[in-house]
Amino acid sequence: TQVGCPVGCPFCATGQSGFGRNLTAGEIVEQVLHFARTVKFTPQPPSAPSSPRIRGEGVGEREPDSLITNVVLMGMGEPLLNYEATWQAIETLHDARGFGLGARRITLSTVGVVPGIQRLSREKLQVGLAVSLHAPTDRLRNKLVPLNRRYPLRRLMAACRDYGQTTGRRITFEYALMEGINDSLEQARRLGRLLQDSLLKVGCPCHVNLIPLNPTVESPYQPSSRKMALAFQRELERQKIPTTMRVGRGVDIQAGCGQLRGKR
Numbered sequence: 001t002q003v004g005c006p007v008g009c010p011f012c013a014t015g016q017s018g019f020g021r022n023l024t025a026g027e028i029v030e031q032v033l034h035f036a037r038t039v040k041f042t043p044q045p046p047s048a049p050s051s052p053r054i055r056g057e058g059v060g061e062r063e064p065d066s067l068i069t070n071v072v073l074m075g076m077g078e079p080l081l082n083y084e085a086t087w088q089a090i091e092t093l094h095d096a097r098g099f100g101l102g103a104r105r106i107t108l109s110t111v112g113v114v115p116g117i118q119r120l121s122r123e124k125l126q127v128g129l130a131v132s133l134h135a136p137t138d139r140l141r142n143k144l145v146p147l148n149r150r151y152p153l154r155r156l157m158a159a160c161r162d163y164g165q166t167t168g169r170r171i172t173f174e175y176a177l178m179e180g181i182n183d184s185l186e187q188a189r190r191l192g193r194l195l196q197d198s199l200l201k202v203g204c205p206c207h208v209n210l211i212p213l214n215p216t217v218e219s220p221y222q223p224s225s226r227k228m229a230l231a232f233q234r235e236l237e238r239q240k241i242p243t244t245m246r247v248g249r250g251v252d253i254q255a256g257c258g259q260l261r262g263k264r
């Protein structure tokens with residue numbers, strides 16, 4: 001949704017490359033169009049199961065001639081710092097004359113722009129919300145996600161709770177596991193307590209998506225070992241927090257989550 005990103009997270013190549021400009025709604029939709037065309041004209045191996053097609057889920061939705069089934073708005077850029085264009089793009093993706101994607105097939109990922117989450121909860125179309133958390137305490141999050149200084153965890157969790165209660169939708173928390181930084185068992189315990197107390201105990205479902213960090217050339221941050229990542233996951237599950245471990249894709253071409261940056 002943006003060229004570069006103004007948030008400046010120190011482990012993210014986009015954040016380290018600075019901010020260029022906001023994308024227009026057309027430029028955001030164009031990325032989906034590009035991949036819709038690429039997939040459509042890429043021959044599928046005869047033995048591969050056919051890809052699922054978009055299925056209509058209500059008003060304004062249809063089953064178009066497209067193999068794009070889900071769209072996640074995430075880096076590069078912070079979508080809620082380019083709200084108008086992002087929302088216009090979402091409406092186009094949802095519209096029957098656009099891609100006809102159901103609201104449940106569109107997810108917006110944010111590092112926690114609280115006024116943006118509040119605004120999102122008032123929209124008629126209730127898309128999925130993913131929050132890049134990466135730390136269970138303000139002290140650590142202030143370093144990893146500089147925007148936390150403006151919107152600390154207490155305010156972020158309150159906005160997430162309101163979003164969950166207004167929309168009835170389960171919130172995903174993304175947590176990039178970094179070796180020796182945020183992957184200890186004590187930090188897993190703190191994360192579990194934070195989510196239990198802020199959301200689960202008040203009836204807001206949530207889930208944690210664990211992502212061993214995708215390394216970047218300039219960053220000193222390294223991914224957690226598989227052993228630490230699995231121990232972290234087990235501790236969260238012991239605290240009844242649903243989790244998944246994300247499989248990294250595109251890392252070899254520096255196109256994984258947190259690796260994207262512009263080249264001249």
Ligand code: SF4
Pocket residue numbers: 005006007008009012013014015016075076077078111258
């Ligand atoms: S992690 Fe997301 S919010 Fe942080 S700098 Fe990278 S793109 Fe921006």
